[in-house]
Amino acid sequence: MVTEAPGSSRLVLAANVVHLDPAKAVFEAMREGWARQQSARFLRSTTIDPRLRLIERLEEFTGLYPWQWMPADGEAFIAHLRSGSSPIQMSTARSYEVTIGLFLEYLLDARYGWIEVCAERFGEVPQEVFHEGNSVLHTVEYEGDPRRRPLTYDEVQALFDAADARPARIKGQGRKGVLTTLRDAAILKAVYAFGTRRTESSRLDLVDLRRNRKAPQFGAYGSLMVRYGKSSKGASPKRRTVLTVPEMDWIVDILTEWITEIRPRLSPGRHPALWVTERVGRVAPRTINEAFVTAREAAGLDEDLDLHCLRHSYITHLTEFGYPARFVQEQVGHSHASTTAIYMGVSNEYRNQLLETVMKNRLGEDWSVTA
Template identity: 30%
Template sequence: MAAYLEHVRVQRRLASRSLVIYEDGLRRLQSLAAQRGQDLLTLRPHQARGLLAALHAQSELGPRSLALMLSVWRGLYRWLGIERRVELNPFDGLRAPKAPKPLPKALAVDDAVQLADYVPAAVQGAVDPRLEARDRCVVELLYGCGLRVSELVGLDVQASAAALGWVDLQAGEAQVLGKGSKRRSVPLGSAALQALRAWLVQRVQLAGAEEPALLVGARGGRFGAPQIRAMLKTRAVAAGMPSHVHPHMLRHSFASHLLQSSGDLRAVQELLGHAHITTTQVYTQLDFQHLAKIYDAAHPRAKRK
């Protein structure tokens, strides 16, 4: 198992967080097999099914986590087969319980625009214009560009060898590093560019001379994801939003509203940086819900007596 972990670390270049998940999955497998007195190198399919059932019964893992553990176990035996340590993969064909697929929560168009246009009341001393310019820029980049919060936090003011991402005002785009260390270019709309320029004017008063981060906090260091979440939650309440707003909700809103307007699923996939079109297709269901609400509200035959 130690050799397999080294294999996925070096050959597959798994991130440190993924390695922790793999190590946990292998430890669980070893423990369950030991409890049943089973040799992992001679494991048969019916025994593998029993191990999965035991994991389900003994842990509080949900369907998604069980599927992840099963994937780790299946990968181990695939590697053992290549190494000629086992004759078959006992986990081939096994499926974890199906997980419910809740639809992503997106703001209505009017609510998203209201949040983006929100300006705090000018109470004497209550609003720092520097932080207000930054917070407005955050909202515009999340909703106007559909960035993940990790992508937003990783942006620097300019390109460099060490930069995870950066903004190019002249080209009107952001270069971001998404999941799987995949880079993509994201266009900056006019509202995002305007908010970005306004923030850069204020940024020089907060950021240290050697600080590369685009977004900085009151002490001049990089503005982190927890701080963005807290700020956005407070700002949404002040703006009168009907529900709790978090960064990923603005990404969902970006995708849903863009798809409603364009109908171009492939373009939305590219802008979001999804590896598979099936990930993006969930927004078509949100689009259908939107159309269904319009039908229920407007069509004479939809109104029930």
């Protein structure tokens, strides 16, 4: 008895059925089979669904089905996405090419039977669309938006001042939302103080705030357990514990005020979330983004800065505070030190101080550097 692979054509394409539009029926079965194959690898729907949508977009753009696609069609698709008012980045183009390549690799795998189906029904078979000669080469380690950078200390302060000013302004205007603006200000400060991502911040519960017996001065807020860290594809969320550092000890008062005074006024009942809404739900990542944008605009900061820049700032400032690279890497949950280094953007002042310290050790106290 032969066991079929989860994405086999024989499992998703009904036999002895005459379709009014056989080409469309086969294409839909291909997508269903690929979804099953990926699901069997424990990939989540948040990974599978965007991949399927990309395949749909390529079919809609070309007006052709996978067994008709040629390299020129893939090149035209990427060229189209790179044009217009919102062109995709190089890294995005590469990820699209990889996704399309994975789909075609699935179709060309003899174990799934799609080659025979296409040859029998259409007289054509799928082929690779992207190859070494027409795909984006990975020539540099980092291809992210160069406009994304750490905030300076003054910019962080300006952002927090703008967030703190909103509740009084809203109250003075007689509008609703004072409690949520107080919450938003606390969230932004916590994101910076612990270097968390937006989804990690959204998924935090009250029980994730814990004591650190090595730092009793921080009370119940000596560490933060991140249980929904960014995961690798097909893997469970990564966990890590972020320790409260002395330079960020001001977050203890912020969290104490939020948990003991502000949060109870939202009547959260038994809801476990650290950050709750007025309707007693969990604050969504999008809400945290919007809070940052509102404060950024009020502070008059660069519009290219986004919420993730606070994480860049956390990494950079920990480095400038003198923490070892390995400690910083563990705090933010990076698997590789090279990833942490990408986030870092230390100031010229810090570099000059470091240089001055080294040169004084070598040449004596009379040596000095001019910034």
